Amino acid sequence: MTAIIAEPAPDRAASSRGPRRDPRRGRRRRRGPSAYAVLAALAALAGIMLIPFVVVVFNALKTPAEYAEDGPLAPPGGVHLDGITDFWERVGFGQVLLNSALISGSVAVLAVLLSVLNAYALGIGRIKGRTWMLALLLLANTLPQEALVYPLYYLAKQLNLYDTRISVIIVFTVIQSAFGTYLLSSVLATFPRPLLEAARIDGANRWQILWRVVFPVVRPTMSVLLVFFFIWTWNEFLIPLVFLISQDNQTVSVALGVLQGQRMMDATMSSAASLLGLIPTVAFFLIFQRTLSRGLTAGAIK
Amino acid sequence: MRTDRKVAYLPYLAPGLVLFTGVIGIPFLMNIYTSFTEWPGVGTPEWVGLDNYAKLAEDGEFWASFRHNALVIVGMAIVPTVMGLVLAAALTDLIQRHFGPRVASVLRACLYLPQVLPIVIGGIVWSWLLAPDNGAVNELLEAAGLGSLAHDWLGDPSTALPSVLVVMVWIQIGFPLVVFMSGLQRVEPSLYEAAEMDGASWARRFWHITLPQIRPEIFVVLLWTTIAALKVFGPIYVLTKGGPGGATSVPSYYSYQNFFDKTEVGYGSAISTVLTLVIIALTVVFLRFQHRDLGEEER
Numbered sequence: 001m002t003a004i005i006a007e008p009a010p011d012r013a014a015s016s017r018g019p020r021r022d023p024r025r026g027r028r029r030r031r032g033p034s035a036y037a038v039l040a041a042l043a044a045l046a047g048i049m050l051i052p053f054v055v056v057v058f059n060a061l062k063t064p065a066e067y068a069e070d071g072p073l074a075p076p077g078g079v080h081l082d083g084i085t086d087f088w089e090r091v092g093f094g095q096v097l098l099n100s101a102l103i104s105g106s107v108a109v110l111a112v113l114l115s116v117l118n119a120y121a122l123g124i125g126r127i128k129g130r131t132w133m134l135a136l137l138l139l140a141n142t143l144p145q146e147a148l149v150y151p152l153y154y155l156a157k158q159l160n161l162y163d164t165r166i167s168v169i170i171v172f173t174v175i176q177s178a179f180g181t182y183l184l185s186s187v188l189a190t191f192p193r194p195l196l197e198a199a200r201i202d203g204a205n206r207w208q209i210l211w212r213v214v215f216p217v218v219r220p221t222m223s224v225l226l227v228f229f230f231i232w233t234w235n236e237f238l239i240p241l242v243f244l245i246s247q248d249n250q251t252v253s254v255a256l257g258v259l260q261g262q263r264m265m266d267a268t269m270s271s272a273a274s275l276l277g278l279i280p281t282v283a284f285f286l287i288f289q290r291t292l293s294r295g296l297t298a299g300a301i302k
Numbered sequence: 303m304r305t306d307r308k309v310a311y312l313p314y315l316a317p318g319l320v321l322f323t324g325v326i327g328i329p330f331l332m333n334i335y336t337s338f339t340e341w342p343g344v345g346t347p348e349w350v351g352l353d354n355y356a357k358l359a360e361d362g363e364f365w366a367s368f369r370h371n372a373l374v375i376v377g378m379a380i381v382p383t384v385m386g387l388v389l390a391a392a393l394t395d396l397i398q399r400h401f402g403p404r405v406a407s408v409l410r411a412c413l414y415l416p417q418v419l420p421i422v423i424g425g426i427v428w429s430w431l432l433a434p435d436n437g438a439v440n441e442l443l444e445a446a447g448l449g450s451l452a453h454d455w456l457g458d459p460s461t462a463l464p465s466v467l468v469v470m471v472w473i474q475i476g477f478p479l480v481v482f483m484s485g486l487q488r489v490e491p492s493l494y495e496a497a498e499m500d501g502a503s504w505a506r507r508f509w510h511i512t513l514p515q516i517r518p519e520i521f522v523v524l525l526w527t528t529i530a531a532l533k534v535f536g537p538i539y540v541l542t543k544g545g546p547g548g549a550t551s552v553p554s555y556y557s558y559q560n561f562f563d564k565t566e567v568g569y570g571s572a573i574s575t576v577l578t579l580v581i582i583a584l585t586v587v588f589l590r591f592q593h594r595d596l597g598e599e600e601r
Contacts, residue, residue, distance in 0.1 A: 035397075073442060114318055117314045143330065237421070267433070274427045
C-alpha cells in the first residue's frame, strides 16, 4: 500500500522526460544480443508476476463443474458470472463495498482536515513544545497497531462503539493524521512569512488566514494525502478485523479475510472473491494516478 | 506578546491533542500497563510485575515467532530491495536506453501490479493457488511432468514458511522497484553513456553509478520494508493462521492470538510491547546511520 507514494511520479518522468532529452536515443543505440537477453528475462519475470492475476480471472468466470473437469489452468469455456453473483449475494458484497467506501472516504476527509489544523498550529503557529510533539508524531507513525489494538477494543466496548463503523473511522482518522500532520507541518514550517504578515496587516484573522492564504498553497499536497489516506484505509486489516464483527459493518478486506480464514470457499468462489476484491483497488489506482502525479508536481512549488 | 500570539493557535491544536491522547496515547500506555498484569480481558487486571516478560524469555513459541520474523524480513525487505535494485538498474540503464521508455514503463507496471492489491486479497489469491488439491501451482507442476513435486505447500510445516516468503516477495517487489527507478531519474543518462564508452561493464556501472546515486532511497526503502515486515499480520492470517503447528507464527500474530483466542491479554501486551521496542530501536538505529551517512556526503 505504501508503495503508491512513489508510483505516479516516475511514470511521468519515464514517459515524458526521457524522449525529450534525446528523441532518437532509443533507436540510435546498437542493441547487442545481451540487451535482448535482458529484455527476454525481464519479460519472462513480468509474465510470471501476472500469472496469478490471469488465473484468478480465468477461474472467476468458470462454473464449478468446469473447474472440476478442466482444472485451474484451462481458460474458461465462456463467461459464467454465477460464481461472482453467488459470492456477491452470500457476503452481501454491495453492503461491504459501501462500508469500505464510507469508512475510507470519511477517514480521508477527516484526517486531512485534522492534519491541516494540527499543522497550522505546529508549522505556522510554532506552538511551544512543537519539537517534541513532532518527535512523538514520528513515533506514533512507527508504532505497530498490535500495541494499540487491545486497549482500543476494550475502550470501544466501554463506550458502546464496538462493532460500529464510526469507531473505525475515528481510530484511522487519528492514525492517518499522525502522518499527515508530520508531513504538512514540515511543509508549513517553510511557509513564506511575509505572506502571512501582509494578510495580517490587511486585517485577516487567523481563521481567515488559514483558509484564504495557507489553504490554497497546500491544497495540492492535501489532495495527495486525501488519496493516500483513502487507499491506506481501504487496505487496512487488523483493526477493522477486530472491531467489525457483524457482516453489515465489515469492509472488503475483512469480509474476504474472514471467509478465507474459515476455509468456507470452494475454488471458483475463492477466485470470484479475489476478483471482486482486486477490481476496486485497480480502479482506484487508474483513477488516482493522474491526481497523484499532478499533486506531486504542483506540491513542489513553494 | 510573542507567547500571547502563539497561545492563540492552541484552539487549532486542541482537537488533535484530544484525539491523539485518546486514540494513541492512552491505549499505548494501557498496553504497557497490562503487560505487567494478568488479565483475561474482563474484571480487574492483577499486577504481576515482570512475570509476563520472564515467561516470554522462556517461551519457545515466542522465540520461534521472532526467528520466523527474521526470515520474513529477508522475504519482505532484503530480497525485494536487492531484486528491486537490480531490476531498476536493468530497466533504467539497459531497457530504457536500448528499447525506449515505453517498454521500460510497461515492464515496470507489470512488476508493480501486485502492490496495488490489498495485502489480504493477495494472500487469498495465493492460498488458493497453493491449495493442495486442484491448486494452480500443483496443476502446473503436473502439467510440466513434475507431479512428484506437488505438495501441500501451506499445510506442511517444512514448506509453509518458504511458501509464505515467496508470496511476500511477489507482493513486495514493486515497491523498491518504483522508488529506485524514480531515484535513478536524477542520474544524467550521459553519465551511463560516458561510462559505457569508457568500457565500463554493466556490473561496474551498477556498482559505481547506480548504487551511490540512490543511496538515500535504499535507506528509506530498507527501513520502511523492514518495519512493514515486523508488523506483518494480514498475509499470515489469511495464508496460514500461524500454522501448521506454529510454523509460520510471527510476533504480531502471536500477540493477536493471545489477545483474542487465548484471552491472555497481559501476555499478549507483553509480546506487542517487545515488538514495539524492537521497531523503535530499529528506527533509531536506521535514522542514526542514515544521518551519519548523508552527513559525510555533504562534507
